Amino acid sequence: MNHNNITGILLAGGKSSRMGTDKGMINFNGKTFVQHIIDAMQPLVSDVFIVSDNKEYDKLGYLRVDDSIKNSGPLAGLYAGLKYTKTDYNLVLSCDIPLIDTEILKVLTRSDYTNYDVVQIQSGEKTMPLIALYHKRCANKCLELIQNDERRLRKAVNQLHTKSIVIDFLWKERIKNINTKEDLKDINYAIKH
Template identity: 55%
Template sequence: MKEEKSITGIILAGGKSSRMGSEKGLMLLNNKPFIQYSIEALQPLVDTIMIVSSNSDYDVFGLKRIEDIIPDSGPIAGVHTGLTYSKTENNLVISCDVPLLTTSLLKKLVFYKDDDYDIIQFEAEGKTSPLVALYKKHCVDKCKELLIDGEKRLRKLVLALRTKTVSVLNKEHILVTNINTIEDLKRITNAIKH
């Protein structure tokens, strides 16, 4: 019998990708879509994976795809949607533009899942990563409250709840780097070649 991990993986792929010029999750790194890397990093740790996106191109990955309940409201809306559909207390939420993310790095978030925090996020180079984080199901209520107030910034959610920040090692910074531009993609590609 398969052991229940009781964690849901939620991949946010609903961004506008305006700086990249095309759908970020479907951009290729070493001939593999970004989102495939996210799926592979999550799979050993979760029971189910959902993709939050209105783009049906993601259906090719054979996962449940859900659209934002409150559209055009930024990353909080994506987190809100994912947590609304989730059936588990613990949820690994990652954006689709962090292709170097690894299962072993995500385990560092899961390690704290039983502690009394609402959100467990990474920090690298002094910057926090609320889009590579573990969220408790009940965060959905605060998401909704902020969305009703017209708030789209995830940082507001993080500040409003009990949040633990886990620092990544210097050598791991690149693993939580999100790719927003073609330049970022080139830099990441060069970094993994060396």
């Protein structure tokens, strides 16, 4: 596996309506959510950029790419990232998984990802299309669905050549999406106890 063939794409364009503030910029354990996630990605990728219209991310020092299709959800964010990337393979993560670590992501980068359009994490019955490797060619399917008023990322993943890798149950908490203030309290409590 050659890290030069993989770009890290962080999707941070969501409305964060349940949290009430931009999730990626929340400070957790001394760093923003986004920085925690990028730190987990960096050993496995040659480059990282953030897809977001929020200029606040510029102060973190990473390249930021605007959503090219506004208000169309994570499918449009993925499309913007895949359209911009220079590499065939891309590690795509959402900005709301601050507990993610490099060991979990290695499960993806050590897989036979070159035989698939998408390789995603699965925990129990739940697949995680925003902890996944995507081939650049997936941008075409994203655009096609967006043009047909489809915003659901799972719809794209289900129409692409996709492999799901079931991870150890013990890692379940590490891939948890932090969507609400309650979720944030829970992880802060767990770390302190």
